[in-house]
Amino acid sequence: EWIDIAQQAGMKYIVFTTKHHDGFCMFDSQLTDYDITQSPFQRDIVAEIAEACHKARFGLGFYYSLPDWRHPDYKTDHHEGYVEYLRGQVRELCENYGPVDILWFDGKRQGTPETWDSDNLIRMIRKLQPKVLINDRFWGETDFHTPEQVIGRFEPDRPWESCITIGHQWSWKPNEQLKSWQECARLLALVVGGGGNLLFNVGPMPSGAIQPRQVECLERIGEWLDRYGESIYSTSAGPLEPSYWGASTHRDNSLYLHILKGWETDLELPPIERHILSYQNLTGGTAEVVQSSEVLRIKASPVDPEKPLTLLKLTLDGPASDIPYKGSNVGIPAGARAQGSNIRRGEEHYAPTKAVDDDPLSRWATDDGVTEAWLEIEL
Structure with missing residues (x-):
């Protein structure tokens, strides 16, 4: 079972x-x-x-x-x-x-x-x-x-x-x-x-x-x-690195964009070195993809509340694996100054700066029993 x-x-x-x-x-x-x-x-x-x-x-x-x-x-x-x-x-x-x-x-x-x-x-x-x-x-x-x-x-x-x-x-x-x-x-x-x-x-x-x-x-x-x-299955990661907006995967000439709620209606991503032949909103609704040498601009229908995300499929003029990996072009800058009201056991491993160090394996954390805390980031 x-x-x-x-x-x-x-x-x-x-x-x-x-x-x-x-x-x-x-x-x-x-x-x-x-x-x-x-x-x-x-x-x-x-x-x-x-x-x-x-x-x-x-x-x-x-x-x-x-x-x-x-x-x-x-x-x-x-x-x-x-x-x-x-x-x-x-x-x-x-x-x-x-x-x-x-x-x-x-x-x-x-x-x-x-x-x-x-x-x-x-x-x-x-x-x-x-x-x-x-x-x-x-x-x-x-x-x-x-x-x-x-x-x-x-x-x-x-x-x-x-x-x-x-x-x-x-x-x-x-x-x-x-x-x-x-x-x-x-x-x-x-x-x-x-x-x-x-x-x-x-x-x-x-x-x-x-x-x-x-x-x-x-x-x-x-x-x-x-x-x-x-x-998901039999795909490779990227070439667009996961970030605030979601993540990408690819297989052969297909590039998939998994776009999180709130970013699907107006999203700018780094340009890709492949020409987009066609695109499709697999999760339904409309989509518009505008490609230039400077940006990849996405506009799609708002995510249905019952669906996890918006999924776009881009068909390219060649293998997506040839596109170099690309980070996101906006977001909280890694290494920004940060301070917090409490640090778990006073250990550097849980310092507020760990919230903005661009490392998903680290984190800011508070002591057990703390129910209210604040984190301040200088942007």
């Missing part, structure tokens, strides 16, 4: 939590009794997920936490005993569940390369699963970057994946405020327009079922992708 829901949402792979920081294993491990098969559930849910993925030809990924708060040797003088345990469990995941597409580690900051014997572990993984992709929350030769709860920076030549939740926390929570399906679709467009994948987190309820309102959100995203997926 989980895989069916994911496919209906337009997803192409799953990353399932096989063990989190608490050490409880969601698979049948021969190295501990602290696993799901020793619980009243008794079944190996990882085996069932793997079988469903292989049957549906759906990508299979395993999340595995490096830290383990329960293991007696973890972060002690006998830590090498825990590393041997960790290596054994990763071997089980690589050997017992058929082809694995992704290994998604977490907790890298809790140690060093030597802490986890990372070189030997990666060599073992590559030998057992030669085609697997390993995320960057580990040391050594990994395959992709993983910004968390933020959209990654524009890096079309560096593989990355933003992991972002459907609500405001990891795991399921009763009565949690969820993102609207429109917000989720916009999020997807901005991630893909930056060169990344979106790992969209949905947590099942204690019963194992996905909450109906989460399913409804996923189904609406899937319906949107059924109609507009040509601008």
Whole structure:
């Protein structure tokens, strides 16, 4: 059922939590009794997920936490005993569940390369699963970057994946405020327009079922992708970098502009070095595109409130991939002077200047419990 829901949402792979920081294993491990098969559930849910993925030809990924708060040797003088345990469990995941597409580690900051014997572990993984992709929350030769709860920076030549939740926390929570399906679709467009994948987190309820309102959100995203997926799947990011107005993607001679609400009626973008043969407002309504050597001017019908954004398709006289990457020509200048009423723990990492440093992975933040704050930017 989980895989069916994911496919209906337009997803192409799953990353399932096989063990989190608490050490409880969601698979049948021969190295501990602290696993799901020793619980009243008794079944190996990882085996069932793997079988469903292989049957549906759906990508299979395993999340595995490096830290383990329960293991007696973890972060002690006998830590090498825990590393041997960790290596054994990763071997089980690589050997017992058929082809694995992704290994998604977490907790890298809790140690060093030597802490986890990372070189030997990666060599073992590559030998057992030669085609697997390993995320960057580990040391050594990994395959992709993983910004968390933020959209990654524009890096079309560096593989990355933003992991972002459907609500405001990891795991399921009763009565949690969820993102609207429109917000989720916009999020997807901005991630893909930056060169990344979106790992969209949905947590099942204690019963194992996905909450109906989460399913409804996923189904609406899937319906949107059924109609507009040509601008998402098998596209490349750019050439216009994501910014205040939205994002762009391209494939062959087609350039797609995902324009956010409020900017569609009068938008000026950097010029492109390809002649526009035709254009179409895929989301309905009118559109006017005027091209010159100095600017690309867009005027389109206002966004329907029920739709996430305006999507324009420009057909060019040659491959869009030949157009150099271009930043936006307006916006808050990076490096502008900024000050705020509060800084989280007084740390520079959360300073007000982080709100205008042109880095989507940094942020201004306040202390926990602060309900009112101000940010002043000198323009």
